[in-house]
Amino acid sequence: MTTHSICPRCGRTRHDRVHRCCDTADVRRVVEGTPGAGRALAALRTVGRPLVVGGLVRDALLRAAGHLVPEAPSDVDIELHTGVGLDAVVALLRSTGASVVTAGARFEVLRVVIDDTHLDVAVAPWQPDQDAGFRQAASRRDFTLDAVAWDPAADVLLDAFGGIDDAAAGILRHTSDRFGEDPLRVLRAVQLVARFALTVHPDTIAVARSLSDRFDEVVTDRVWPEIRRLASGDHITLALDVLHRTDWERHFPELAAVRDVPQDPRWHPEGAVHIHLGLAGDAAARACTEDGMTGEDRVVVVLAAILHDVGKAGRGTQLVHQGGTTRIRSIGHERSGAVAARALLGRVGAPRSTTERIALLVREHMVVHSTASGGPSVSAARRLLRRLGGSLAVAEQWARVCDADTRGRGSASTGSPAAAWIDVMRRDAASGRPSRLLTGRDLVDAGLRPGPVFHAVLTDAADAQDDGVFDDEAGARRWLADRLATSDVL
Structure with a gap:
């Protein structure tokens, strides 16, 4: 001025x-x-x-x-x-x-x-x-x-x-040299950019960089509210860019580790992993805004979209040489990504329930690509729903993350097959099929005691039911009788 x-x-x-x-x-x-x-x-x-x-x-x-x-x-x-x-x-x-x-x-x-x-x-x-x-x-x-x-x-x-x-110019600028009295203000700048698409003044970027070594002064309980506010914004790519330019990205090592990590250009023409995560976050945030999703559900969906590929860091991405060509693959990154997401969220003070919800969506985000062109089978949809805790609401959040993944790919952006999975789950739920035909009470009545074997039998019974081996209580009891008759462990 x-x-x-x-x-x-x-x-x-x-x-x-x-x-x-x-x-x-x-x-x-x-x-x-x-x-x-x-x-x-x-x-x-x-x-x-x-x-x-x-x-x-x-x-x-x-x-x-x-x-x-x-x-x-x-x-x-x-x-x-x-x-x-x-x-x-x-x-x-x-x-x-x-x-x-x-x-x-x-x-x-x-x-x-x-x-x-x-x-x-x-x-x-x-x-x-x-x-x-x-x-x-x-x-x-x-x-x-x-x-x-x-x-x-x-x-x-x-x-x-x-x-x-x-405000008229859309510029975020620190007020005075007292800005450094509270290093948390750097994260506040990041979330304000996410919410309002502001441009951070170069002088403020410089001051924020000078505060990077003071991150440890910020109490963890004060970090999580800023992360939640970031998830309430629609401009995730811009916010992550500010996090990087201020040198504060290094305090979120799981995010820093995927910067400039390459991806297969056939599936990810947008470029490196960090670019994809920003675009996926943008897509998830915009969809939540359009649908009126707020509160913790929005936080879970947006942060899961931002973190869904952090497992591609380090050994999570492999260069495979075949026939004179080199392919970029990330086999198993969804599982390592869930571990990384859980670690990051734990350090920034996220509630345990929120952390586990996000890690679950990260772990399961690749399942959507595991079916043939005919769409998911009832069995596959049942298994996924069970891994998601049996909740259609959680499954719908999973679908949003999958959709954000496919819409965050630059020129290759498209919708995901997740909607087909949700349709199968809904039709199956509407059929009136009990979620579990064989229960713990059935095992106790058959003479089993609660313990590791007890749990294993229930898990196998759920798999068998999902696969259509039995579809009524009588069939479940016959399956159990056969299992008890043929098992050496039991």
């Missing part, structure tokens, strides 16, 4: 160190439509100068610049410039009926709930020079986009670091 530049929102010339933009209708509308925000702002105005900051203002700026950003904020961030103490602010908010909890290890933040609205209230010291006070507080924020504030009393946007200009 240069001195005396023109504000891209209001068209006025900047003269002061803090620009006051009068184009506030979009911000005001969102705040006024958020229950509880107005009550909290009115109460806080009695003890100081409350400003609306953070994501709500940033999202309004990005919407004005043409980005697709929902208009319903999950919470409201308020920065209160006041001369009263924190305890007095807490008492004031509670007098309105709000629930208030103090949080934050480095900077105290009040977590407030009022009229079902979640607010974060940060307290900044009052200064006679209000512009100086605002600039000082804004300099602590990570990016210029997040350093713009709305003053509801004056009904103006306050911009000290050119955040309005950067």
Whole structure:
């Protein structure tokens, strides 16, 4: 931003160190439509100068610049410039009926709930020079986009670091040299790029690279929320590129290991594995957005798409020389990929249930290519569904990952055969066939005791049922009788 530049929102010339933009209708509308925000702002105005900051203002700026950003904020961030103490602010908010909890290890933040609205209230010291006070507080924020504030009393946007200009240009730029106070901000940049397709300023890339050696300072519990937010965006390739250019990719070694790993150009004309994973992530994310898939299900699908081929690293990719030609093969990469995905997710703090769901989809993503042109058999579909935990919902997530795999191949992108597998599973489920005709109770009645052999018999019975060896309870009992009669172990 240069001195005396023109504000891209209001068209006025900047003269002061803090620009006051009068184009506030979009911000005001969102705040006024958020229950509880107005009550909290009115109460806080009695003890100081409350400003609306953070994501709500940033999202309004990005919407004005043409980005697709929902208009319903999950919470409201308020920065209160006041001369009263924190305890007095807490008492004031509670007098309105709000629930208030103090949080934050480095900077105290009040977590407030009022009229079902979640607010974060940060307290900044009052200064006679209000512009100086605002600039000082804004300099602590990570990016210029997040350093713009709305003053509801004056009904103006306050911009000290050119955040309005950067939003209009789609640029993510660090606010000040205080950016390095929290290395996690680099991962925040990555997820913001994934969500809003922003271009990171070269100076910010350079600063982020200088922070790479400080990754270990970031508490694991703070990493996973940024990874989840990355999965909520549609621009995975751009985000992974920023992760690489900032030298933070090395802290995710399973991803770093597939960079520039070659693939068979017949199936992957897009190029190396890391390119494919970005494109697959893009495809999975777009499909989830189009279908309205949110929450943990979206996280599982998008991250499984990003990680589905990490098993191609190292020995996971082989060069096979045949008849004077060299072929690139990755036999078994789905199994090693599940192990690698589980390791990566464990280190970044993913919940165990989420980790296992993702690893399962990675492990099974190649099954979709294992059938002939006639489509999957009922037996094959039954076996897959069983390995997926018997849930059609999980099978549908598997299908999304398979589809993302085939749509993330550049000029060779196409739909996957996964839909045919889901159709067979649905028809089989609609037939009313019991999921298990032979149960543990049947084995106990036959004189077996729970243990390794017990489990092996149940597994073999499930395989036999899936293969159509028997299709009713009488047939299951006959199969068990034959098994007991012919087995030396039993």
